[in-house]
Amino acid sequence: MLFSESKDVTGNIMQEQAVRAAMQKGSTNRIEFSSEYLDASHFLGREKFQLFQDYLGKKYAGQNLDLILAFPSLDYKLAGELPDALFPVVPVVFVAVNEQEVPLAISKLGVTGIVQRYDIRGTLGLIMHLQPDTRRVVVIGGTSESDRATLGRIAEASQSLEGVGFDFWTNRPVAELREAARLLPEGTVILLSTVQRDATGQPFFTSQLVQTLAPSASVPVYVLGGWAFGSGAVGGSVVDPEDLGTRAGQLALRVLNGADPESLPIEVATKGTPTVDWRALQRWHIKGSRVPSDAVIRYRPETLWDEHRNLILVFLAVFLAQAVTITGLLTQRRQRRRAEAEILNQRMELAHVTRVSTMGQLTSALAHELNQPLGAILRNAEAAEIYLQKEKPDLEEIRAIVADIRKDDQRAGSVIDRMRSLLQRRNLELKSLDLGELLAETVALVRSDASARQVFLTLQMPVKLPAVRGDRVHLQQVLLNLILNGMDAMADVAKFQRLLNVSAKTAENGSVEVSVSDCGTGIAPDKIEHLFEPFFTTKPKGLGMGLAISHTIIEAHGGKIRGGNNVPRGAVFIFTLPAADN
């Protein structure tokens, strides 16, 4: 490996390492490397070059070389003239970052290699991307032939950037540049071209110049080569020495593996990797969001993620597991809720069916209820007809008849209303309601049935009961169910014992307690715990849904229902309903 610069040059070190790594990686054989440095910047002239060539000639005499890898910078002698003279049969591959044309002589020697050109347009693009307000670009360049070639290409590229002025500082010594860079106004950036030699002819390395300029400059500094990056410059679409070295290594391997260098054309590429220095972005308050997505950001402090990656992953895993579990539980709960709602819905449906069947049981009683007022209306009407046929109708009597007819008509209407409300299909609607009124109405509804069955029906309650929140129709169904059950239970007991008492009172905790007690046969002790189970019945034709539905309805009201035996005989069912809060 022949380097035209010193081994301390950052770009050289980076390229060398990349080449070695790429070659070792791509080959199963052990590859031995030897490196030689001309250091042309400090040792100028034909004489020095000849000394270097003689030295190499002596040093490597008798050595079996398989490949020469040249890294020329100022000119291509290292890739052409020198190896041709010393090792004429050894294939040569070279790598150069150079804006000059590749000399024809090199091509003629059957040498292959890569010439990389600076991505100047890319760098200018990055500048405008990061700092759209840029109005002026100060280009600092050197005086060597290669430096001038680079400046020429920058000047060429500057034409495409409208509204931005370009100043080329090429005639100032480096010491002066530093002072000038301190005083640049806002809206200006410095683009550091190559400086192999400054205005005084002093040899320089661009990477050194950045270190001198950037920290004290009043404006951001952009660079073209990766080696100039990392010491204060914001960045640029830079030539990446590692990438270049890797490509060179791969090319060298192909040649080592027998490819004829002459058949491999010299690759001339303009290639840059948009790269920015995170620290410089901070310094110039350039937002991270301005950095193009394809750009590489370097020197960003390690984030929590980088530092505690495993810990975070474990936390995340635990968190995810928890989230999944919680979601699962929530879903389950939602499903259960839905199922419960569905059951309630079905119970309500069933409640309706049961109400209809209760209606069936009450039909004859209700027909009786209805026939009373209708019969009265009929007889009154007939009486009125007779009075009207008389020569001097008794108007007072007829007026009384009409008033009675009206009253009985309302009575019949209210019977029909009660029936209709029982037959309504509906969901639970909780409203504040006067339970006393509901009890009285329900007892009125079953009174004629009770009378037909010769049951003595009583209702006991205080004058004032707290209002409860409830659904009128559904609660009435519960009451009807309990009352009709009670009357059924007394079918076989002596007539004078057929007492059914409905009572209500305010319980200690402010809720309202309603009890329905009969003097029937009572409940077998082993059956008490099954009372409210669906399909539990003691009646030969019972469906066994009445109490189950009553249970559902009372629970849906937030109340409780229980059943047991009474003293001295019969059964008692008690339910409580919470008082409606104001």
Place this chain on the structure above:
Amino acid sequence: MNPSPESGTVFIVDDDVSFLRSVSRFLRAAGYSVQTFDSAKIILEQLDPGMSGCVLADLQMPGMNGLELQEALAKSANPLPVVFLSAQGDIPTTVRAMQRGAEDFLTKLTPKEKLLDAVRRALARGARERKAREHLRELRGRFDLLTPRELEVLEQVVRGRLNKQIADDLEINERTVKLHRTNLTRKLQVQSVAELTRLVGEAGLFKHGEPE
């Protein structure tokens, strides 16, 4: 529509006061004399045994119902005929009521002609039965005048026994038998044995424990 004034009173029993008032109003307008009661118990307590007429009763009533009222009336001193006027009747109840001698079983929505007809029939029957009862009472009054010995003789006579046989049976002489016969025919206001036998039959005497 023109009942004779002596045909009696219609006693209406119904717990439904409104209905009670309407029926009473209608029957009064139709020319009947009417009394109303809102429970079976009250009519039983207050009914004058001397009153003639019929009962128009509801079937379903709290406490004592219509059928029970019918039963109690039948056993009472004034067994008035009963017409049931029910809001709704089922067949078994109707059959039971009729078997126990109800005059009719009507619903409250029955046409007025049927109602009036039933009331008329019941009143007529009431009058008829009252007359029969009075006749029987008068007959039994006559028999009550007889001494125990005369009753013994009467029993033998209507069984067709001769005076001599009667005398042997009762261990008295024949002449005494003749004296008893003369006394009892006078008390019973009859002339012949045939008439005597008819009278005993009408009064329903000697039906129980009769030797073969």
